Amino acid sequence: xxxxxxxxxxxxxxxxxxxxSGVGGTWYWNRYPGARCDVxxxxxxxxxxxxxxxxxxxxxxxxxxxxxxxxAEHVADRxxxxxxxxxxxxxxxxxxxxxxxxxxTTLADGELIESDFVVSAVGCLSSANxxxxxxxxxxxxxxxxxxxxxxxxxxFRGKNVAVIGTGSSGIQAIPIIAKECSHLTVFQRTASYTxxxxxxxxxxxxxxxxxxxxxxFRAKNMLTRAALGGxxxxxxxxxxxxxxEELDRVLSERWNKGGLLFLGGFNDSMINETSNQxxxxxxxxxxxxxxxxxxxxxxxxxxxVIGCKRLVVDSGYYETFNRDNVSLVDIGDKPIERFTPTGIxxxxxxxMVDIVVLATGFxxxxxxxxKLGVIGRDGLGLADAxxxxxxxxLGLTVHGFPNFFMITGPxxxxxxxxxxxxxxxxxxxxxxxxxxxxxxxxxxxxxxESAQDEWVRHVNGxxxxxxxxxxxxxxxxxxxxxxxxxxxxxxxxxDYVARATDVExxxxxxxxxxx
Ligand code: N01
Numbered sequence: 001x002x003x004x005x006x007x008x009x010x011x012x013x014x015x016x017x018x019x020x021s022g023v024g025g026t027w028y029w030n031r032y033p034g035a036r037c038d039v040x041x042x043x044x045x046x047x048x049x050x051x052x053x054x055x056x057x058x059x060x061x062x063x064x065x066x067x068x069x070x071x072a073e074h075v076a077d078r079x080x081x082x083x084x085x086x087x088x089x090x091x092x093x094x095x096x097x098x099x100x101x102x103x104x105t106t107l108a109d110g111e112l113i114e115s116d117f118v119v120s121a122v123g124c125l126s127s128a129n130x131x132x133x134x135x136x137x138x139x140x141x142x143x144x145x146x147x148x149x150x151x152x153x154x155x156f157r158g159k160n161v162a163v164i165g166t167g168s169s170g171i172q173a174i175p176i177i178a179k180e181c182s183h184l185t186v187f188q189r190t191a192s193y194t195x196x197x198x199x200x201x202x203x204x205x206x207x208x209x210x211x212x213x214x215x216x217f218r219a220k221n222m223l224t225r226a227a228l229g230g231x232x233x234x235x236x237x238x239x240x241x242x243x244x245e246e247l248d249r250v251l252s253e254r255w256n257k258g259g260l261l262f263l264g265g266f267n268d269s270m271i272n273e274t275s276n277q278x279x280x281x282x283x284x285x286x287x288x289x290x291x292x293x294x295x296x297x298x299x300x301x302x303x304x305v306i307g308c309k310r311l312v313v314d315s316g317y318y319e320t321f322n323r324d325n326v327s328l329v330d331i332g333d334k335p336i337e338r339f340t341p342t343g344i345x346x347x348x349x350x351x352m353v354d355i356v357v358l359a360t361g362f363x364x365x366x367x368x369x370x371k372l373g374v375i376g377r378d379g380l381g382l383a384d385a386x387x388x389x390x391x392x393x394l395g396l397t398v399h400g401f402p403n404f405f406m407i408t409g410p411x412x413x414x415x416x417x418x419x420x421x422x423x424x425x426x427x428x429x430x431x432x433x434x435x436x437x438x439x440x441x442x443x444x445x446x447x448x449e450s451a452q453d454e455w456v457r458h459v460n461g462x463x464x465x466x467x468x469x470x471x472x473x474x475x476x477x478x479x480x481x482x483x484x485x486x487x488x489x490x491x492x493x494x495d496y497v498a499r500a501t502d503v504e505x506x507x508x509x510x511x512x513x514x515x
Contacts, residue, residue, distance in 0.1 A: 001072070002048060002424060003119055003407065005079050006431045015113065016085040016121075017105065023085065024072040025123050027065050031149040032357070033180075034172035035065035038197065038260055038313035039418045042210050043228050044068075046075060047218050048424060054211055062199045062259075062313075093373040094118055096402065101443045101514070103403065106373075116443075119430055120369055121407045121423075124415050127367030129360050129479060134338035141342075145358040146173060156181040159354040162344055164336070166192050168312045170359030174326075175316045177357065184326045185351045187336065187344065190472070191302040193283055194312035198258030227413070227421035227493040229261045239266035239275035251282050263307050270307050270466050270491075280306040290318040297321075299330045308471040310415075364474040365410045365488045366390050376401035377446075389477075389486035393447035393455045393510055394500055396426060402444035402514070405430045410488040411459050415475070417493050429500055433508070442513045451510025463487035 001023060007014035020028045027035075037044050041058035056071060063071070076082050090108040097104065105113045128147040136143065144154055146169040161181040163170050166188045178184045210217050220230025235250060242250070250265040263269045269279055284301040291297035300318065320326055329346050337345040343352040366386065374382040380400045385391065392398045395412025396405055407426045408414035414422050437445055463469055469476060469487050477483035490496055503509050 001075055001079075001081050001085075002046060002427045003121055003430070004081055004084055005048070006427050007434075008084075010431050010435055012434065014084060015115075016081075017089040017091055017107070017113070018085055018087050019090045021087050022069075022073070023076045023082070024069045026125065027068040027072060029126070029149070030147055030169070031065055031151065031153075032146040032169060032173045032359075033154075033176035034174075034315070035146075035149075035169070036062050036172060036197075036199070036315075037068060038062060038168070039228055039420075040259070041067075041202070042207070042217075043221055043418050044420050045071065046420065046424070047214070049079075050214065052078065053214055058202055058207070060199055060201055062197055091372050093375065094404075095375040096377055096404070098377055101402065117403045117405065117434060118374075119405045119407060120372065120374075120409070122368035122372065124365045124408055124419070125362040127363040127371060129362050129367075130358060131360055133336050133344075136339040138341050139339040139356070141354045141356065143356045143358060145360070146170070147362060154355065154357075156355065158182050160352050161185070161355045161357065162187060162351065162353040163357045163359055165359035165361065166190070167359065167361050168192075168310065169361070170357075171312045171314045171317045173357060173359060175314070175320045178320045178323055178326050181355075182325065185344075185353065186321075186326065186328050187331050187346070188299065188328060189331050189335070190304070190309070191300050191332075192309060192312050193280070193302050193304075193306045194314040194317050195255060195260075195262040195283075196258045197313045197315050198256070199315055221418070222421065222497070223494055225492055225494070226260070226417045228418035229259075229264065232257070232261045232264065234264040235266045237266055238268045238272060239278050240268065240272050242266075247278055247282065251279065255286070259313055260311055263311060270468065273305075273467065276305050276307070276467055280304075287318055290322075292322050296328050299328055304471045305467045308467055309473040310475070361474055361479055363480050363483070364477070365415065366477070366483075367480075369406065369409070374401065374404065376404065387484070389456075389484040390488060391452055391456050393452045394503065395490065395496075396429065396500070397445075397447045397511075399447045399449045399452040402446040405433070411455060412490055413493045413496050414489050416489045416491055422493070425497060425500070429504070432504060436504075436508065437513070440513075442515055444514045445508065445511045446514075448510055448512050454510075459490045460487065462491055466491055 004014055004016050022028055040061055041063040047053055091105055092108050093106040095104050103115050103118045128145050130145055156177055159181050160183045161177055162185050163174055164187045171194050221228050224230050254262045254265045266275055268275045287301050288297045291300055331346055334347045343350045370383050377400050385400055390410035392409055392411045395409040408422050472478035475489055476485050476487050478485055
C-alpha cells in the first residue's frame with residue numbers, strides 16, 4: 001500500500017495486484033484465534049504520514065489481528081488506495097521482454113498487464129507450509145492452517161482438537177483454543193523458547209507522550225539492530241561473565257517487562273555460545289517453575305540455541321499445559337505415523353481428533369516470490385537463478401532481472417526487524433531508484449553479477465558471526481524439504497541502511513544501466 005502511495009507521489013502510474021479480496025496481507029490471511037503482533041502497536045505502524053500516526057488510536061500494547069486489519073483498511077481508505085488495487089488477482093507469470101525492456105504480468109484469468117517496473121511486495125511469510133501426513137486424505141474431521149484461516153472462524157466448542165506446530169502461530173493459538181475446546185492435543189516436533197507478552201491496554205498518558213515526540217521515538221528505533229525498542233537499549237554486559245545474581249536480575253527485569261527485547265538484556269546473546277547457554281538455562285528453569293507436570297515441563301524445555309529460531313512472545317502458553325483438557329505429544333523422536341479417519345497415530349497410540357490445526361508455518365522469504373513465476377533477461381527463471389539459494393544485491397534486486405525490485409527480499413534485514421520499518425525503507429529506496437532512472441533518461445537498471453556475488457558473501461559473512469545458522473529454522477529454509485540451506489535475512493538494520501544509502505550516494509554503484 002505504501003509503495004502505491006509512494007509511486008503516486010512520484011507521478012508514476014501504478015496498479016497493485018492482490019490475490020486476497022481485501023487489504024492487509026498477513027493480517028488478512030492469519031485470522032487464527034489469538035493472532036496478534038509481537039511488535040508494539042506504536043511501532044508496528046506507518047510513519048510516512050504524521051497526520052495518520054497522530055489520528056490513529058491503538059488500544060493495546062500489542063494489537064490484535066482484527067485491529068491491525070482495521071488499521072490497514074483505514075490506511076487504504078484514507079489515502080484512496082483501493083481504486084488502484086485489483087483484488088482477487090492471482091499472478092501466475094511475470095516475463096521480461098529483452099527487446100522492449102517491458103515486463104508482462106499474467107493473471108490467472110489470462111489477462112496481461114505491461115509495465116516498465118515490477119515491485120514484489122508478496123511478503124516473507126505468506127506461502128503456507130502444508131505438510132502431508134500418511135492417511136490425511138482419509139481423515140474424517142476438518143484440517144485448517146493458521147496462515148489460511150477461514151474467514152467465518154472455526155467453532156471449537158465440544159471438539160477434540162489437535163494443534164501441529166509450536167512456533168509463533170501455534171503458541172498464540174493454543175491458549176485460546178484450549179479454553180474453548182473439549183480437549184486439546186499439542187503435537188510438538190521442536191520446543192520453542194517463548195517469553196511473556198504482558199500485553200495490556202495502552203496508557204493514554206504514555207500514548208500522548210509518544211505522539212508528542214513521535215519522530216524522535218521513530219528515529220531512536222531506526223538506530224537499533226532490529227529497528228524497534230529504542231527506549232530499551234541493549235545491555236552493555238556479556239552474559240558469559242556476569243554473576244548468577246546479575247544474570248537473574250537482568251533477565252527477570254526483561255521477562256517481567258515482556259516481549260522480544262528479552263534477548264537484548266546482554267550485548268552478546270546471539271554471538272557468544274556461553275552467554276546464549278546461560279540465558280537458555282535461565283528460561284528452561286522458568287519453564288520448569290511454571291509447568292506443574294514434570295514430564296511435560298521437560299518436553300517443553302528447548303535444547304537449541306535461544307533466538308536461533310525466532311523468539312516467540314506469548315500470553316499464557318506454558319500455563320496452558322497445567323489445564324486438565326490439554327496434553328502434549330512430543331513428536332521430536334517419534335513422528336506422526338499417520339492420520340486415521342478419527343485421529344492421529346503416534347508411537348502406535350491413536351489420539352482422537354475432530355479438528356486439526358496446522359500451525360506449520362511458511363515457505364519463508366522465497367516461497368511466494370518463486371510462485372510469481374518471474375522470467376528475466378534471456379529467459380532466465382528466478383527459480384533457476386536461485387536454485388542454490390536467493391542470490392541478490394541489497395535484498396532489493398537480482399542480476400538478470402532488470403527493473404525488478406523486492407520489498408523485504410532475502411538478503412535484507414526484513415524478518416529480523418520491525419518489518420514495517422524495513423518496508424518503509426525499501427519503498428523509499430525503490431522510489432528514489434526509479435526517479436533516478438527517469439531523471440537521467442535511462443530505461444533499466446540491473447545489479448551486476450560481481451556486486452551480487454559480493455553481497456551474497458557479505459550476508460553469509462555476517463550470519464556466520466552469529467549463532468543463527470546453528471539450528472533448523474525457517475530463516476535457513478530448513479523447514480521445507482529440499483530447500484537450499486542458506487541463512488536468508490541479514491542481521492543488523494542500521495549497518496544495512498548505511499550500505500544501501502552509500503549505493504545511492506555513489507550513483508548506484510553495483511548497477512548496470514541501459515537506455
Ligand atoms: O511457523 P514456524 P509459525 N510435522 O515455522 C512445526 C511470524 N509470526 O507460523 O520447529 C510436525 O515458526 C515446526 O516444527 P520444527 C514469526 O516471524 C509472527 O508459527 O520445524 N511439525 C514448528 O514447530 C514466526 O517465526 C507472529 O521442528 C511440523 C511449527 O510447525 C513466523 O511468522 C505470529 C511440521 C512451525 O513454526 C512463522 O511462525 C505468528 C511437520 N511436518 C507468526 N512442519 C507475531 O507477530 C512444521 N512443523 C506474534
